[in-house]
Amino acid sequence: MLLPVRMFFHKDGPSRYMSHLDLTRCMTRCIRRAGLPIWYTEGFNPHVYMTFALPLSLGAAGYYEIMDIRFTEDMPLDEAVRRLNEALPEGITVYKAAEPAKKPTAIVSSRWEITLEDESMSPSALYNALNEFFSMDEIPVKKKTKAKKLTTFDVKPQIIEWNAIACENRTKLMLLLPAGCINNINPSIILNAFYEKLGHEVSHVFIKRTEVLDDSGELFV
Amino acid sequence: MIRKDIEDFLLKVQKPGRYVGGEPGSIVKKREDVNIRFAFCFPDSYEIGMSHLGIKILYGLYNSIPDVWCERVFAPWEDMEKEMRARNIPLYGLESGDAIKDFDFVGFTLQYELSYSNILNMLDLGQIPLLAKDRGEDDPIVVCGGPCACNGEPLADFVDIFSLGDGEEVSIDMFDLYRDCKAKGFTRRQFLEAASKVDGLYVPSLYDVEYNEDGTIKSVTPQGDAPATVKKRVVSDVNSMYYPDNFVVPFVDIVHDRAVEEIFRGCIRGCRFCQAGFLYRPIREKSPEVINKQARDLCRNTGYDEISLSSLSSSDYTKLPELLDEMLDWSEKDKVSISLPSLRVDGFSEELTEKLKKVRRGGLTFAPEAGTQRLRDVINKNVTEEELVNTCRTAFEGGWTSVKLYFMIGLPTETFEDVEGIVKMAQLAVDTFYRCPNKPKGKGVQVTASASTFVPKPFTPFQWEPQDTIDVIRDKQKHLLSCVSSKKITLNYHDSDTSFLEAVFARGDRRLGKVLLRAFELGCKFDGWTDFFSIEKWMQAFEDCGIDPAFYANRRRSYDEILPWDHLDYGVSKAFLRREHEKSLCAETTPHCRQKCAGCGANKLNGGKCDALTC
Numbered sequence: 001m002l003l004p005v006r007m008f009f010h011k012d013g014p015s016r017y018m019s020h021l022d023l024t025r026c027m028t029r030c031i032r033r034a035g036l037p038i039w040y041t042e043g044f045n046p047h048v049y050m051t052f053a054l055p056l057s058l059g060a061a062g063y064y065e066i067m068d069i070r071f072t073e074d075m076p077l078d079e080a081v082r083r084l085n086e087a088l089p090e091g092i093t094v095y096k097a098a099e100p101a102k103k104p105t106a107i108v109s110s111r112w113e114i115t116l117e118d119e120s121m122s123p124s125a126l127y128n129a130l131n132e133f134f135s136m137d138e139i140p141v142k143k144k145t146k147a148k149k150l151t152t153f154d155v156k157p158q159i160i161e162w163n164a165i166a167c168e169n170r171t172k173l174m175l176l177l178p179a180g181c182i183n184n185i186n187p188s189i190i191l192n193a194f195y196e197k198l199g200h201e202v203s204h205v206f207i208k209r210t211e212v213l214d215d216s217g218e219l220f221v
Numbered sequence: 222m223i224r225k226d227i228e229d230f231l232l233k234v235q236k237p238g239r240y241v242g243g244e245p246g247s248i249v250k251k252r253e254d255v256n257i258r259f260a261f262c263f264p265d266s267y268e269i270g271m272s273h274l275g276i277k278i279l280y281g282l283y284n285s286i287p288d289v290w291c292e293r294v295f296a297p298w299e300d301m302e303k304e305m306r307a308r309n310i311p312l313y314g315l316e317s318g319d320a321i322k323d324f325d326f327v328g329f330t331l332q333y334e335l336s337y338s339n340i341l342n343m344l345d346l347g348q349i350p351l352l353a354k355d356r357g358e359d360d361p362i363v364v365c366g367g368p369c370a371c372n373g374e375p376l377a378d379f380v381d382i383f384s385l386g387d388g389e390e391v392s393i394d395m396f397d398l399y400r401d402c403k404a405k406g407f408t409r410r411q412f413l414e415a416a417s418k419v420d421g422l423y424v425p426s427l428y429d430v431e432y433n434e435d436g437t438i439k440s441v442t443p444q445g446d447a448p449a450t451v452k453k454r455v456v457s458d459v460n461s462m463y464y465p466d467n468f469v470v471p472f473v474d475i476v477h478d479r480a481v482e483e484i485f486r487g488c489i490r491g492c493r494f495c496q497a498g499f500l501y502r503p504i505r506e507k508s509p510e511v512i513n514k515q516a517r518d519l520c521r522n523t524g525y526d527e528i529s530l531s532s533l534s535s536s537d538y539t540k541l542p543e544l545l546d547e548m549l550d551w552s553e554k555d556k557v558s559i560s561l562p563s564l565r566v567d568g569f570s571e572e573l574t575e576k577l578k579k580v581r582r583g584g585l586t587f588a589p590e591a592g593t594q595r596l597r598d599v600i601n602k603n604v605t606e607e608e609l610v611n612t613c614r615t616a617f618e619g620g621w622t623s624v625k626l627y628f629m630i631g632l633p634t635e636t637f638e639d640v641e642g643i644v645k646m647a648q649l650a651v652d653t654f655y656r657c658p659n660k661p662k663g664k665g666v667q668v669t670a671s672a673s674t675f676v677p678k679p680f681t682p683f684q685w686e687p688q689d690t691i692d693v694i695r696d697k698q699k700h701l702l703s704c705v706s707s708k709k710i711t712l713n714y715h716d717s718d719t720s721f722l723e724a725v726f727a728r729g730d731r732r733l734g735k736v737l738l739r740a741f742e743l744g745c746k747f748d749g750w751t752d753f754f755s756i757e758k759w760m761q762a763f764e765d766c767g768i769d770p771a772f773y774a775n776r777r778r779s780y781d782e783i784l785p786w787d788h789l790d791y792g793v794s795k796a797f798l799r800r801e802h803e804k805s806l807c808a809e810t811t812p813h814c815r816q817k818c819a820g821c822g823a824n825k826l827n828g829g830k831c832d833a834l835t836c
Contacts, residue, residue, distance in 0.1 A: 017238040018238055018473075022472045028526075033523065
């Protein structure tokens with residue numbers, strides 16, 4: 001009997017500095033510590049069956065992270081979540097577990113909340129600069145291809161939504177970008193283009209993924 | 222705990238996960254609940270330090286004491302160090318993010334001599350005065366343990382206390398003394414004087430060293446009532462001895478990322494080049510029940526899927542078959558694989574391969590150490606060619622297709638014929654593969670022969686021997702290379718400059734402190750890494766201090782010379798080491814401890830007990 005389980009978790013704090021590969025290793029060990037009835041793949045080198053819907057860049061925080069595993073026994077999901085949270089390191093918390101509704105291939109976009117603060121620019125100056133940047137007809141960005149070459153393309157048509165917000169002592173940039181197996185835009189490449197136009201990097205940047213949406217524009221579950 | 226001031230540039234440095242703490246198993250305590258703060262510094266990168274067993278044992282032990290908080294500190298990589306210095310961020314403990322200069326103790330483990338420059342660099346980054354004599358009442362006590370503490374003299378200028386031998390019990394005594402002294406309002410000096418009277422603690426500032434005209438040591442004199450000889454600490458009952466039931470599990474990839482269980486201390490073999498085999502005597506084995514329980518608890522609490530059984534010579538553990546049976550009872554079910562490194566050439570049996578079949582098919586490593594029987598007899602590595610052939614055949618029939626053989630060049634009495642013998646042994650392994658009727662089909666064999674340079678070490682029968690000069694070593698390496706004709710044999714050897722420096726510091730005295738300081742000033746660090754090591758800077762440091770390194774590395778010492786470590790007692794007597802040395806020069810072997818006790822003397826530090834005598 002194999003029961004697919006989808007776990008939704010936050011990744012923040014020191015855990016932001018775990019790469020995707022590190023995360024796989026960490027989760028495997030924590031699941032073992034928690035004593036969850038996890039399914040191992042068969043074959044010569046059995047390992048925990050585990051997939052993540054979307055990778056998260058090193059340093060970014062994720063508040064809608066998704067991991068799919070399989071149970072070999074029917075363990076109550078709230079019990080599984082409780083045990084796993086006890087075993088997880090600082091910064092990773094599972095907040096929901098459920099039977100997967102859609103396949104990860106249904107993922108189409110993700111929402112980002114980026115907080116910017118700069119030593120040389122006021123929040124309103126940053127706000128204006130962002131608005132100017134995103135209002136351009138074309139937004140050329142650089143991306144490394146699989147062959148490690150740098151290509152330039154116009155990302156503007158692919159930005160689904162953008163919005164800059166000026167707060168008292170910081171500026172926020174909200175983005176809705178394509179995500180998933182068909183198309184994926186990492187906010188870093190847009191930010192790098194922004195720094196280029198600005199002429200300098202922004203001193204404090206905090207990138208947070210807040211939601212993952214499916215093909216009907218709903219939260220992916 | 223991530224310090225706010227490092228968050229801004231963390232993404233600019235390589236593998237930032239090394240600097241943030243928060244790993245599963247790491248211990249965070251409340252500052253107000255704690256009386257003693259200990260910064261356990263491993264003088265190398267996170268990846269190296271987190272693979273080391275000693276720090277895991279002591280980290281667990283210290284943190285099990287309610288009012289003690291032990292945090293981990295590793296040497297920041299070059300890019301991180303640059304940022305820290307530019308922004309004046311002092312070296313901090315990973316768990317709290319607090320500067321280690323405010324801790325009570327800053328401890329270093331001395332695992333290898335090439336890490337010494339990192340010790341100075343970490344003290345400097347920690348903003349702690351490098352010289353012990355410059356430290357004031359508010360500066361931490363710098364304490365060092367580990368194998369190189371058997372001759373910490375080159376570090377005497379920088380270290381307040383050396384901890385000799387097993388750390389499990391002496392640390393508790395040191396903390397008790399510290400609390401007591403603090404309560405009584407003792408000064409730093411008074412604490413150090415009291416510490417010198419604790420068994421196993423050596424306070425170098427309380428000893429004066431005088432030298433002869435020829436540069437050898439004239440005398441080592443204790444001040445006041447410090448003991449003339451400092452004995453190492455021996456934990457007698459290893460079954461009741463502390464062992465952690467949890468490890469800090471790293472986020473990032475490290476060198477050895479698995480659970481480790483120590484199965485016994487000491488070694489029965491008496492190989493004459495091996496310092497560890499003598500330093501950790503007498504033999505003390507844990508019972509299979511204790512090992513099994515500790516291993517199981519560790520795997521459960523960490524989630525690791527591999528456990529390594531650690532010792533100096535695992536095939537010598539007297540109850541290995543029973544232990545493996547007990548472990549296989551649960552390990553297969555829990556999907557934990559058992560790793561058994563440190564197997565002797567003559568300790569690898571079919572029975573063992575059967576039990577370890579579940580282990581991933583990595584390479585197998587054996588250490589014949591010398592290429593001819595004559596030289597193996599000189600070093601007392603009692604392994605024959607026949608045994609090598611049998612072991613390789615067992616391995617190949619068990620499915621292994623690659624074997625690594627460790628050798629040394631520069632051993633005492635070595636000739637070019639012995640050097641050629643290394644390749645002959647490797648070829649023997651290759652030939653054994655092709656003669657195997659049941660060898661793995663459709664695959665070739667790969668034999669790697671790794672030849673490191675012999676470094677004479679204190680507390681071994683070879684402590685009086687000179688190291689071959691760099692030129693002689695280079696000639697031998699060239700000769701070795703010229704002997705290899707088969708594509709199935711890969712030859713590895715290190716650059717001899719690092720081995721030379723190791724030899725200088727291994728048997729060095731206090732005068733090397735100046736050189737170490739100068740080398741640090743010239744920018745020496747991470748000397749164990751080829752990208753960083755600079756023999757030019759080191760030779761500059763020696764020159765600037767007017768010290769000839771060959772005096773320490775390449776000089777044959779006389780039996781009646783006072784050696785820099787003679788005032789430290791590790792149990793093994795000088796008379797025994799001398800007997801062994803004399804035998805080695807005639808290629809006469811000594812049977813291992815279970816065959817016949819050779820009277821090394823180590824058991825006198827353990828109330829006369831040694832497991833080799835009773836089992």
